[in-house]
Amino acid sequence: MKKLIVLIIVLSISLFVFSKTITFWTTETESDRQQRINALATIFEAQTGIEVKVVPIQENDLLKQIPVAKNSGTLPDLLEGGIEPLLLLASSGYMNEDLTSKIIKDFGDVYPGASRLLSNGKSNFGIPFHAWVQGIWYRKDWFDGKDLGYPLSWHNILTAAKSLNNPAKGVYGLILPKKADSYAEQVFTEIALANGARPIDENGNITFTSKAMIEAFRFYKELNKYAKPGYTTVLDALKGYLAGEASMIFYSTYIMDDIAVEDVQKSRINSFDPKLVLNTGFANKMINIRPTSYGQMVGLGILKTSNNTEEVEKFVKFLMTPKNYVYWLHMAPGGMNPTRKSVAESSEFLDNPILSRYGKEKISEIVGALDSVERFEFVNGKVISDMSKLSANFVIGKAINYMFANNWTPQQTAEWAQKEAKRVLGK
Amino acid sequence: MVKYTSLKRKEETFGWKLISPTLILIGFLILYPVLYNIYLSFFKVSLNFGEKNTFVGIQNYLNVLSDLSFWKSFGTTVAFTLITVMGSILLGLGVALLMNKKFPGRSIVRGLLLFPYVTPLIAIVFSWKYVFLPIDGPLVQFLSIFGFNSGTDMINDPNNAFIVVSIFNIWRNFPFVYLMILSRLQSISDDYYEAAELDGASSWQKFLNITLPELYFVIGSIALLRGIWNFYKFDEVYLMSKFANTLPIYIYEKAFSGLPQQGVAASIATILFVVMFSLIGFYVKKVLKW
Numbered sequence: 001m002k003k004l005i006v007l008i009i010v011l012s013i014s015l016f017v018f019s020k021t022i023t024f025w026t027t028e029t030e031s032d033r034q035q036r037i038n039a040l041a042t043i044f045e046a047q048t049g050i051e052v053k054v055v056p057i058q059e060n061d062l063l064k065q066i067p068v069a070k071n072s073g074t075l076p077d078l079l080e081g082g083i084e085p086l087l088l089l090a091s092s093g094y095m096n097e098d099l100t101s102k103i104i105k106d107f108g109d110v111y112p113g114a115s116r117l118l119s120n121g122k123s124n125f126g127i128p129f130h131a132w133v134q135g136i137w138y139r140k141d142w143f144d145g146k147d148l149g150y151p152l153s154w155h156n157i158l159t160a161a162k163s164l165n166n167p168a169k170g171v172y173g174l175i176l177p178k179k180a181d182s183y184a185e186q187v188f189t190e191i192a193l194a195n196g197a198r199p200i201d202e203n204g205n206i207t208f209t210s211k212a213m214i215e216a217f218r219f220y221k222e223l224n225k226y227a228k229p230g231y232t233t234v235l236d237a238l239k240g241y242l243a244g245e246a247s248m249i250f251y252s253t254y255i256m257d258d259i260a261v262e263d264v265q266k267s268r269i270n271s272f273d274p275k276l277v278l279n280t281g282f283a284n285k286m287i288n289i290r291p292t293s294y295g296q297m298v299g300l301g302i303l304k305t306s307n308n309t310e311e312v313e314k315f316v317k318f319l320m321t322p323k324n325y326v327y328w329l330h331m332a333p334g335g336m337n338p339t340r341k342s343v344a345e346s347s348e349f350l351d352n353p354i355l356s357r358y359g360k361e362k363i364s365e366i367v368g369a370l371d372s373v374e375r376f377e378f379v380n381g382k383v384i385s386d387m388s389k390l391s392a393n394f395v396i397g398k399a400i401n402y403m404f405a406n407n408w409t410p411q412q413t414a415e416w417a418q419k420e421a422k423r424v425l426g427k
Numbered sequence: 428m429v430k431y432t433s434l435k436r437k438e439e440t441f442g443w444k445l446i447s448p449t450l451i452l453i454g455f456l457i458l459y460p461v462l463y464n465i466y467l468s469f470f471k472v473s474l475n476f477g478e479k480n481t482f483v484g485i486q487n488y489l490n491v492l493s494d495l496s497f498w499k500s501f502g503t504t505v506a507f508t509l510i511t512v513m514g515s516i517l518l519g520l521g522v523a524l525l526m527n528k529k530f531p532g533r534s535i536v537r538g539l540l541l542f543p544y545v546t547p548l549i550a551i552v553f554s555w556k557y558v559f560l561p562i563d564g565p566l567v568q569f570l571s572i573f574g575f576n577s578g579t580d581m582i583n584d585p586n587n588a589f590i591v592v593s594i595f596n597i598w599r600n601f602p603f604v605y606l607m608i609l610s611r612l613q614s615i616s617d618d619y620y621e622a623a624e625l626d627g628a629s630s631w632q633k634f635l636n637i638t639l640p641e642l643y644f645v646i647g648s649i650a651l652l653r654g655i656w657n658f659y660k661f662d663e664v665y666l667m668s669k670f671a672n673t674l675p676i677y678i679y680e681k682a683f684s685g686l687p688q689q690g691v692a693a694s695i696a697t698i699l700f701v702v703m704f705s706l707i708g709f710y711v712k713k714v715l716k717w
Contacts, residue, residue: 067472067474067683070474092474092476093475093477093478094476180585180669180670229580231580231583393680402585
């Protein structure tokens with residue numbers, strides 16, 4: 001008995017001393033998602049003996065936590081984040097680009113469009129993990145009744161908003177973001193890019209006061225005439241659409257389960273419309289003078305400070321092997337879309353009540369849009385890292401918020417944004 | 428005599444032993460961060476990988492003191508502190524005077540009045556935001572009966588930020604003031620009032636010459652505490668509106684958002700620390716007469 005106890009103690013001490021632990025910051029903070037991630041981490045530990053410490057961090061707090069972690073020496077080995085924080089970290093020299101590029105090469109089937117969004121032209125600073133596409137979700141049945149066409153062009157969107165707006169009946173043309181947050185910037189990005197407008201050009205000049213940008217602000221303000229009043233946010237848009245208050249909303253593919261699943265919809269608005277999934281259309285592009293799509297690529301970033309590169313590589317590859325990868329992606333069906341071609345086309349991925357409800361064609365269309373996703377951060381193959389700083393300071397969101405609060409003209413709004421951008425960038 | 432001294436010394440040593448855990452804790456939790464903050468304020472703190480902090484002397488202080496937006500924020504914070512401290516004291520005093528009178532159901536009302544102060548902040552913030560929602564909000568729906576424009580979004584308008592956070596702060600904190608004043612009111616002897624009545628004093632005269640002098644030190648202490656707390660108030664202000672632009676939010680944005688300038692933020696915190704320390708010293712000496 002004594003020998004057994006000694007053996008157990010020796011074994012546990014040696015396990016404690018020799019077993020490796022890696023820290024993984026994830027932005028999937030919801031409890032059901034945490035359960036799945038912890039389950040994956042447990043399986044990984046059982047298979048390899050490597051412990052993964054999963055730390056949930058709010059997406060908006062990611063950049064705030066980095067300086068704190070740097071000072072206290074608690075930086076993670078691996079983190080999950082969108083383009084902006086990864087780009088900002090890469091520009092400060094934090095990312096292990098060699099290992100990242102190697103892993104992408106080893107997979108061999110990552111969509112080039114997805115990979116492009118996390119690359120500086122030479123190497124990758126993040127491994128494309130999953131992605132969503134933003135567009136206009138609209139009431140197909142209401143559009144068909146008035147023969148309005150698809151809400152793809154500025155003209156069609158405005159005409160539909162005007163025609164379907166009926167505040168007396170509690171129905172609005174659309175619900176538009178008007179608060180100073182990242183949702184406002186996401187929506188405005190699509191509108192501006194459809195008009196060829198960018199806040200920073202490829203030479204690094206701030207161009208908020210360009211003619212194309214002022215027109216984009218004008219269009220945004222014009223749309224608001226037919227939008228739900230108030231400083232509406234992303235949650236207002238979601239709830240309003242589900243409750244039949246809005247003809248159109250800008251939203252990502254994360255909305256798919258809210259539209260299709262009874263329990264999810266009831267948790268938002270206390271009722272369920274079984275026909276909503278059939279009556280909903282999705283415009284994944286926008287055009288005024290040029291076509292554009294907007295989306296977010298969520299990547300895995302490996303930090304240069306990590307001493308456990310081998311273990312991190314093993315964990316990333318473990319997460320993205322088909323079985324585990326599909327298990328992860330099904331946390332948010334439709335919202336999390338695969339970046340590996342072999343997985344996107346597999347029947348295992350589509351084997352899900354929500355994804356099968358939308359059908360293979362629709363899902364391929366969504367995943368396919370990833371190739372044409374554009375962002376203010378990338379122009380003609382150049383990376384504009386200053387754009388991430390403007391995003392982190394919500395310059396566009398604030399400009400939109402002030403435009404409505406002070407009833408500024410598009411020109412005044414653009415001038416304020418130009419001044420604010422200069423202040424933030426210290427130019 | 429010798430015996431007495433050694434006993435005294437023993438007692439002293441025992442006293443030091445008793446307070447030493449607290450002293451060590453304060454040292455770690457308060458003194459160290461304060462000193463580290465002062466140290467950081469003389470550096471350009473680098474967040475780049477592998478790059479060290481650069482010593483810049485008093486440059487951070489010069490930058491802050493010549494920055495117009497710092498002075499704007501400073502002014503906003505002073506105004507916010509004055510308005511909220513005076514507002515919560517006036518409201519708390521009024522309510523305490525009312526609650527000192529006898530009426531049926533008084534104990535229930537006294538308890539209910541504490542709700543704004545004891546309910547978790549985040550719950551209250553969301554309730555306020557819900558109540559003031561345009562179109563769907565209960566208050567706006569009620570007001571629209573009287574012809575009020577139901578599309579007005581009072582609470583989220585960035586131009587209203589200062590007013591909204593000030594009113595919110597007064598409403599949330601008046602129960603603390605009311606509780607303090609009420610406990611003092613209850614200990615004022617009735618004899619004073621009876622004597623004054625015999626002399627033919629009016630209610631106002633009684634309030635001015637008996638109640639107020641009796642409450643002087645309580646109100647003085649409350650003003651000091653609330654002043655310190657509100658000068659550094661972050662959570663309530665930030666949750667209600669990020670546009671209120673008080674100094675704690677200014678520091679937070681400097682230190683953590685976008686392009687973090689932690690050295691600059693540390694120097695602002697040090698300036699505030701010095702300003703508050705001098706103000707508290709002056710206040711304690713002159714107003715509280717310690």
